[in-house]
Amino acid sequence: MKLAPQSVPYRALQKVSGIVVILFFVVNNNPGWGFAVAIGVAGAVVLAAIGYEVAYYRRFDYELTDDTLDISSGVISRREREIPYRRIQNVDVSRSVIQRAIGVAAVDLETAGGSSTEGSIRFVTPGEATRLQREVQRRKSTGSRTEAHGEGADRAGSEVDVGTGSGADAVGPDEEELFAISPGELALVGALSFDGRLIGLLIFLSSGSVPVLSGFIPDASAVALTATAIVGVGGLFLVSWILGAGVAFSNYYGFRLSRAGDELRYERGLFRRYSGSIPTEKVQSLRIADNPAKRALGYASLSIETAGYAPGQGSEQESQAAVPIATTDRVYRLAREVESFGDPRFNRPPKRIRWRYAFRYTIIVGLLVAVAFGIDWYLGAGAPWYAPAALLLAVPPAAHLKWKHRGYWLGEDHLLTRNGFWSRTVTVVPYYRIQNVIDTRTVFQRRWDVATIVADTAGSSSIAGNDAAAVDFATEEAVDLRETLRERLRVAVVEHRERRDRFEWFEGGADVSGKDGDSTNDGDASTSGVDDGNSPDDRGESDDGRTEVPDDGVIRPDFSGSDRDYSEPAERIDTGEYAVDRNPSDMGGNERDENDDEGGADNPSDDTNDSER
Amino acid sequence: MTTQTLHPRVQVVWVLRAVLIAAVLTAPFAGAVYFDRLPEWAPIAAGAIFLTLGVGHALLRYRRWSYEIREDALYLDRGVVTEVRTTVPLVRIQHVDSRRGPVERGVGLASCVVYTAGSRGADVRIPGLTADGASDLREELKRLAIRADGEDAV
Numbered sequence: 001m002k003l004a005p006q007s008v009p010y011r012a013l014q015k016v017s018g019i020v021v022i023l024f025f026v027v028n029n030n031p032g033w034g035f036a037v038a039i040g041v042a043g044a045v046v047l048a049a050i051g052y053e054v055a056y057y058r059r060f061d062y063e064l065t066d067d068t069l070d071i072s073s074g075v076i077s078r079r080e081r082e083i084p085y086r087r088i089q090n091v092d093v094s095r096s097v098i099q100r101a102i103g104v105a106a107v108d109l110e111t112a113g114g115s116s117t118e119g120s121i122r123f124v125t126p127g128e129a130t131r132l133q134r135e136v137q138r139r140k141s142t143g144s145r146t147e148a149h150g151e152g153a154d155r156a157g158s159e160v161d162v163g164t165g166s167g168a169d170a171v172g173p174d175e176e177e178l179f180a181i182s183p184g185e186l187a188l189v190g191a192l193s194f195d196g197r198l199i200g201l202l203i204f205l206s207s208g209s210v211p212v213l214s215g216f217i218p219d220a221s222a223v224a225l226t227a228t229a230i231v232g233v234g235g236l237f238l239v240s241w242i243l244g245a246g247v248a249f250s251n252y253y254g255f256r257l258s259r260a261g262d263e264l265r266y267e268r269g270l271f272r273r274y275s276g277s278i279p280t281e282k283v284q285s286l287r288i289a290d291n292p293a294k295r296a297l298g299y300a301s302l303s304i305e306t307a308g309y310a311p312g313q314g315s316e317q318e319s320q321a322a323v324p325i326a327t328t329d330r331v332y333r334l335a336r337e338v339e340s341f342g343d344p345r346f347n348r349p350p351k352r353i354r355w356r357y358a359f360r361y362t363i364i365v366g367l368l369v370a371v372a373f374g375i376d377w378y379l380g381a382g383a384p385w386y387a388p389a390a391l392l393l394a395v396p397p398a399a400h401l402k403w404k405h406r407g408y409w410l411g412e413d414h415l416l417t418r419n420g421f422w423s424r425t426v427t428v429v430p431y432y433r434i435q436n437v438i439d440t441r442t443v444f445q446r447r448w449d450v451a452t453i454v455a456d457t458a459g460s461s462s463i464a465g466n467d468a469a470a471v472d473f474a475t476e477e478a479v480d481l482r483e484t485l486r487e488r489l490r491v492a493v494v495e496h497r498e499r500r501d502r503f504e505w506f507e508g509g510a511d512v513s514g515k516d517g518d519s520t521n522d523g524d525a526s527t528s529g530v531d532d533g534n535s536p537d538d539r540g541e542s543d544d545g546r547t548e549v550p551d552d553g554v555i556r557p558d559f560s561g562s563d564r565d566y567s568e569p570a571e572r573i574d575t576g577e578y579a580v581d582r583n584p585s586d587m588g589g590n591e592r593d594e595n596d597d598e599g600g601a602d603n604p605s606d607d608t609n610d611s612e613r
Numbered sequence: 614m615t616t617q618t619l620h621p622r623v624q625v626v627w628v629l630r631a632v633l634i635a636a637v638l639t640a641p642f643a644g645a646v647y648f649d650r651l652p653e654w655a656p657i658a659a660g661a662i663f664l665t666l667g668v669g670h671a672l673l674r675y676r677r678w679s680y681e682i683r684e685d686a687l688y689l690d691r692g693v694v695t696e697v698r699t700t701v702p703l704v705r706i707q708h709v710d711s712r713r714g715p716v717e718r719g720v721g722l723a724s725c726v727v728y729t730a731g732s733r734g735a736d737v738r739i740p741g742l743t744a745d746g747a748s749d750l751r752e753e754l755k756r757l758a759i760r761a762d763g764e765d766a767v
Contacts, residue, residue: 443695454733456731489702493704
């Protein structure tokens with residue numbers, strides 16, 4: 001399929017508008033050439049860009065095949081790319097104000113790994129973008145269903161064709177809204193957002209100009225100077241705060257998170273609309289963050305991590321489905337909707353570790369005092385350089401709070417860790433998502449006989465040091481935790497595999513077959529027995545001998561040599577893609593032929609047996 | 614498989630690296646002497662300190678390093694200043710490299726790199742293997758990873 005035709009002029013102008021303006025001024029200001037030439041040059045550049053974009057438009061083609069999304073693109077170096085639906089992590093659609101005005105949208109498809117967005121389709125019509133988003137999701141779930149049930153595949157395939165034909169409306173399961181930001185919450189997000197970048201920029205710029213400025217300073221009185229400085233700093237903070245609030249407001253305006261079938265959908269943004277979908281099976285971890293102010297007011301924020309966003313991308317790209325703020329219980333309810341962890345009760349590190357933090361903070365305070373002393377000595381000002389020592393009073397509570405907010409908890413299927421006082425983060429990692437477990441002990445930690453355990457996942461933000469880490473736990477406990485995590489990962493993988501491979505001939509698994517194994521001889525006698533009349537008696541005897549009844553209360557007839565569950569009709573057993581019965585109902589090892597003959601007579605007798613009990 | 618240690622010759626590689634680093638770190642001191650900012654013994658003392666620390670670190674590092682392939686995971690135990698123990702579940706192994714740098718080739722050694730989809734411990738390197746040992750380890754890990762039959766969970 002092709003891109004939207006409007007994208008040609010838009011892309012062209014987007015690319016060269018800056019160059020055109022610069023060229024225009026350069027040429028126009030050159031006395032030799034003048035206005036007409038400037039117009040000509042600018043026009044030529046724009047025409048060239050349009051020409052390129054027309055070629056790009058003609059070359060760009062994407063197609064939804066049965067199991068991959070194929071994108072072929074490139075004017076000078078051509079590229080054909082196939083992205084399997086199964087590997088797509090999330091699909092994001094964004095539309096800026098201009099894009100909305102001319103009716104186009106940008107679609108980004110992320111897969112795990114890689115340094116940039118793998119599938120970038122710029123630009124299609126909004127309707128097509130939505131259709132693409134839904135189709136990818138649908139085909140993905142169809143694909144996984146095909147793996148599980150071979151039978152359903154054809155039907156689903158034909159449904160897909162119908163869906164493709166009828167367009168976007170017919171697509172997708174019902175949406176269930178999980179979260180919608182309320183005006184109050186939006187206002188809070190704005191109020192709590194503070195953009196420090198402006199201050200950083202000003203400090204950076206002014207740091208070079210301090211010597212220049214200091215030449216002007218002595219003229220004014222100290223009071224006026226201080227007043228100006230306070231007003232200036234206050235104004236700066238106010239402006240930063242308003243900027244941050246504005247950015248946050250426009251980012252999270254109309255934030256909405258909903259669940260549709262197997263995926264989470266979000267949309268947000270005032271000027272630039274973002275919408276996207278995250279398959280629930282691709283969620284790597286959840287992070288619930290708060291700070292003292294939010295805790296006091298009972299608020300928290302939640303972000304949903306997938307492996308889709310590459311670390312190199314900007315912070316804006318990370319975790320777009322983050323709930324900026326909501327009441328704590330709402331956040332936890334929402335988090336449990338995504339990953340059903342239970343009610344966490346965190347284990348704290350040993351209390352003695354507070355001494356470690358106290359020592360650490362004392363050393364920091366000591367360093368501050370030393371620096372203050374150094375400055376004082378250098379300037380010879382005679383100021384109270386020992387003033388920072390007052391911070392020592394804050395050391396014990398700080399150490400206690402640091403300790404208090406650390407912890408980990410092992411849930412049924414999840415590891416939860418908690419760290420930090422000023423920005424406290426609770427990280428939820430399903431055992432199944434653990435990639436490796438790292439146990440580190442620094443020199444200082446060894447002195448205190450503690451260790452840090454990190455459960456590494458494929459999430460994107462781990463680069464920024466947001467791993468799920470249980471910090472400063474006693475070495476023995478840490479080793480236990482490490483081994484527990486490894487074991488639970490193993491169990492989780494086995495469970496996933498069982499769910500994936502639908503070759504389950506027995507519900508009970510090894511247990512049931514073990515019991516059958518005890519009475520193998522009886523079973524052999526009954527099945528291979530020449531006269532059918534004896535077999536019920538044989539059964540009766542074997543039952544007397546057998547005292548245990550299976551957990552489900554159903555005593556299954558005993559056919560040795562086959563682990564097939566005969567209480568189920570044959571056609572209900574799901575063979576996945578293989579249309580082969582692994583153990584045909586009439587196969588009992590070498591007595592197959594006899595059973596074939598006796599089949600008619602054998603089965604009724606079994607039925608009577610079952611009904612008798 | 615019991616706990617494995619590295620080949621002793623890996624110490625040569627690490628000591629050489631420590632010497633190189635010490636030389637680089639000493640260069641500014643030598644420059645300062647050249648411009649008469651420091652007494653002559655300063656670069657010698659600095660060089661000796663850096664060399665002792667570096668070589669000591671290299672030797673201790675060799676003594677600390679061990680790895681083990683257990684039933685369902687690869688264990689690595691290493692680190693002098695910060696001890697690091699990494700558990701790589703075999704089901705999570707994405708691919709395995711064996712590689713030989715120029716210095717390693719010089720002393721007839723190779724290393725083996727195990728990749729997972731994780732972000733922090735995405736690649737773990739087992740240095741100090743013989744060339745055959747590295748490819749054997751690679752094959753062994755490949756076999757075990759296939760047998761473990763996991764999905765990458767991303």
